[in-house]
Amino acid sequence: MATQRDESSNNQTKVSLTIVKHLFSKESEKNIVFSPLSLQVVLSIITAGSEGSTQQQLLDFLRFKSTDHLNSSVSHQLSIILKDATSSGGPHLSFVDGVWLEKTLSLQSSFKQIVSEDYKATLSEVDFKNKVGITNLDLMVEG
Incomplete structure (x- = not known):
């Protein structure tokens, strides 16, 4: 079964x-x-x-x-x-996920908790109206 x-x-x-x-x-x-x-x-x-x-x-x-x-x-x-299942340490897979939110918006606390606890994702505020904010997001994704 x-x-x-x-x-x-x-x-x-x-x-x-x-x-x-x-x-x-x-x-x-x-x-x-x-x-x-x-x-x-x-x-x-x-x-x-x-x-x-x-x-x-x-x-x-x-x-x-x-x-x-x-x-x-x-x-x-x-x-x-x-x-971490290797004898020498370190994960078999490196995986990063995140949620980027326009800084003028807000999320419900229950969603924030689900994202961070269940999905192991980071929550970041970004100024999408500002080119510097978008450039910083691009650098985070590339890095």
Whole structure:
């Protein structure tokens, strides 16, 4: 009998294959490199911050019944993927994700908590109206 975690893992594989099929249908003559994990984490964070029909459509696409189940599943996967399992120390995978918010806007504290605790992501305020703020964001992403 499959566990809920097995089902979530299988569903995430199906979502990744859906994305791959879409990418290759649009760019069949080109080489494509992407991270299914990164895309799913980004879509999951967006799902956690959305409401109503948008949230439901994202949950349907990601194949989860609720945001609680989604957040819990992704948090569990990230804790396994990023776990230091080498004898010499250091992760097998380096993974950084973050949420950059226009500094004049605010987020609900519950969303901030989900992003930092479940998704291990950083929250940063950026002045998108100022070229210096955008340049600093570009440097963070490149670095």
